[in-house]
Amino acid sequence: MYQFKPASERILRLRERIRDRVLQYDAERVRILTESTKKNENVIPDIRRPLFFRDLCEKMTLIVDEDEIIVGNKGPHIFSSPSYPEWSGTDWVVDAIEAGKWDLREDGMYHNPDSEDIKYMMSPEDYEYLKSVRDYWAFRKVGTMADAWQPECFEELQRLNVSSYVKGGNSLNGLPAGHLIAGYNRIITKGYAALKAEAQAWIDAHRDNLMGEDLEKYLFYKAEVITCEGAEILVRRYSEKCAALAAECADEKRRSELETMAETLAWMSENPARNFRDAVQGIMMYQVMIQIYDRTPSPSIGRFDQYTWPYLKKDLDAGKLTMEEAQEIVDAFFLKLNCFYGGAPIKLKDTVGVGNTYQNVTVGGVDPDTGEDASNPVTFMIFETIGRLKLHDPTVVFRTSSKTPQELWDCALATSRLVGGLPLYYNDELVIPMMVKECGYSLRDARDYGCIGCQEIVGCGTDYPAPNGNFPPHASVWWGSIMDMAINDGKNPLNGEQSSLHTGFLYDMTCIEQVRDAVKQMATHIMRMFVTTQNYAEHLNKFFAPESVLSLSIEGCMEKGKDVVRGGAKYNSFGGTATGLATVADSLTTIKYMCFDKKLCTTRELYDATMANWEGHEKLRQQILAQVPHFGNNDPYADVEMKWCVDLYRDICKQMYTTRSKVFKAGLYGASDHVNQGRLTWGTPDGRKYPEPIADAASPGQSRDKSGPLQIFNSSCCYDHGGFMGGIALNMRMHPSVLSNDEGIKKLGEVTKEYFRKGGMEIQYNVVDTETLKKAQAEPEKYRDLVVRIAGYSAYFVELGRDLQNDIISRNELTV
């Protein structure tokens, strides 16, 4: 079995600090933003935003902590969570404190209630400041403009409450799209000085002569020059800070380390990386810039092992660095990523989770040029870090193919045993050809793919994928509700709201084809309204929110002189996800089996039972659970309905597009939204009661899989995974006894490989038994490091809400 090695003491100290983290809201970014915006009040957003970025780089507080070897911070505290009022105002924190929900404690800070599992605090001064600028931002934020007027369909969409545009929910447009992999490799191989010179050269060549499209390009390159100036300033300031600390440092070893850090940062403020330290620190600096410039959800790292290995190899060959030193740098990098949590209102916890950063890292895979295995010693180092430090974040995606070495499989599976759900296993042999076929990537760029967010597939530094639409939490329409509305003449039984589309009642339908047709009509109607709304949000973003930090590195933008939000990237797409289609498929199977084929009940009886949320119909419900075939058991009778559902969803997605992107990627994933959707989806014909969760992501309904993991694999392959380039998440909870020895680990690897040969795209394993989960509920303090995966992210089990905990317990535990 792969043996994890102990980490250094300072790494363990950092790790404990992170485990005990209290996120700190601060007003520093808002202060600098407000001053900068007031100064440039009427400057066009293309220039105003980079000017703010440069101001921020000049003024923000920098931190170099005593145990740190890789530096970077988002605000004045190690766990700072800045606010982004330009999008959504001065935020929910101010409202919560004002409403008396947070209390002022002895440490002089406001704290959120202990009942909320993620811990936040904020100083009274920062609170007062945010309150003082609340009105200023309430008027100026993008969300205000978005909310003031929308296309007609938005009213119906929101009223029905069947998508992420929930009734009384967040603004239509309160966040940038994010969810991408920036061009880290471009940053570390070119350096800010060269990039700035490139932009300046265009400006010089077109001076005083801007005709036609030149003007847009001019604004773009001007923005990039200002952005590069900001970048240089920020990195240089870190260097100066390290140098100043070195001068005061009594400990000789640390002093020399600080001097090295100062030298690294000074070099990286302008130049391409020379060595491994340069590369890792350079990636981290850029990662900080992405997150201070804008909120940027899921700023994923991509293929870290590919960016950095050439440098490490050079250092090792030259004897300048040892493997142990390199491993400590990797540990430090991942711990640093773990300092970048963003706060969010507690209600978001059940949709996307809070307390995770979504800075996904993709490892393994193939070489873009040769197609040969590209794993390297850094790949192993990343598993080592995640496994030995038991980090639930960032999500690590392991790209596999028939070329992946067995030792790497063993190492990855040993990691799965320790850290719930990590890594995610992805099948290169399915993904790469389909990226070429479905999304138009070149073979080289397809081979260089990475994953972001939950597990969405994107190009690495070449792509503006907006995979969750243009306001990221708004990724999904709720298929369980669509099912209910389709058999209830377009009325949502949850709230009695009537859709403009009438589809008839189940009790008037006489065959399964009629039911399917009603679902098809309703799904198409809802999806069209949903994407229309998304497209309107995108339209606003193009004007209000150019992204000069991202556009600096993403291939295509600097070449074309065009920002990513306006289509500058080499590849463009957007998309969404249908989570829990198994609930819809099982509902269709139930209707087919109970009413039409076996005639065990009438359509009226099943309709009445569903509309009564199964109250008073327990016997019928139990009969359905016991007798009706369900998706996940390799029964074609049930699987054919799942295939019908996923094909329908995919076909509808193919009809969606925007001016920036012809491709709307379909996905079958979804953070933890199945629990949230369950709470807002009335009982469904499959016997699921409101408010139970719907099925998660692409998995079978909870406890409906009764035939073991191999039949789940077989069932999952009933549809073509290649059509879901947004990504697919199949969750399996394995009993730890499966992986109790080398043999078990190897066998799970072989089964996974066979699933991939059969056409499976992705799998993620939670290795934990029910008993442990129940003990962790009872005595959370003893299980603080127990990591589990929900659907689209992993988390410490004890930090999850009760409903999510129960959902994980309710999934079948697959044993030997």
Added chain:
Amino acid sequence: MSKTGLKGKIYDIQGFSVHDGPGVRTTVYLKGCPLHCPWCHSPESQSFHSQMSYASTRCAGVEACGECMKVCPAGALEQGAEEKAAGGLIHKVRWHSERCAQCFACTQQCFAEALSVCGKDYTVEEVMQILRRDYDFLKSSGGGVTVSGGEALCQEEFTVELLRCVKAEGIHTALDTTGFAPWKAVEHALPHTDLFLYDLKHMDSAEHERVTGVPNEQILENARRIAANGGKLQVRIPVIPGFNDSIENLSATARFCAELGGAVTVVQLLPFHHMGASKYERIQRPDPMPADVMPPDDGQMQKYLELMLDHGLKAIIH
């Protein structure tokens, strides 16, 4: 009549077994066993007949259902005590096994599958259809099909035919056996069995008989004859504290295995565990293993493992 129409009594077919022989395996569990080992973690495997099983955790309660009580001719099902459930307070059904006529009428009514029949007749062809779904995974992992029990050789004709059919389709076969069967039955299975998963519980026949109910001479003799006739054995030793975990007995077992020579592919040490407890509850039989018998700890298991290795045997834990 085609032999594939032969029927066997089966209580479970389980895919994805990873600890019962090479690779990933699908295991067919046959009902009925001449031994009654107190540590048995599948007590429902012992009787040769179909029998009632009741998992009360699944009962929906008499408020929502209660259909089983209406059809029970023996008055063996009654309303139990009030309990807390997700939907409020309910009364689950109580099953009185001592009154039960084993007519299974109630199981037809119990959609929650709390009341169920353990042991169902399958034809060889029916089993084959289920097994074939797993072939891709079995082949790619170097695994196969295991026929287990109970004691599968008690249903000799069915077992041999099943092994023959599986092997004929190019799938590795294993027979998980107590070894307590006439040599003729073992010999019958031998050509169709790639590997015997072979239990050795105690080397002292009297002690073996005292605890399991049968002596061990035939078991040891069958092992020798399998080895002599070219069969392969994966020897499995359940390590039961206070019964067979003395160094003396384990050394004797190791010597016996060593004498079998190359026929023994590996010796598997299986530490005792209490995980069968809920299965005893389901058939309302007291768990014969005292609750204070603790699983051997890792250190002890390691010591036993080394003992096996010292005898030149390939050995694993689990």
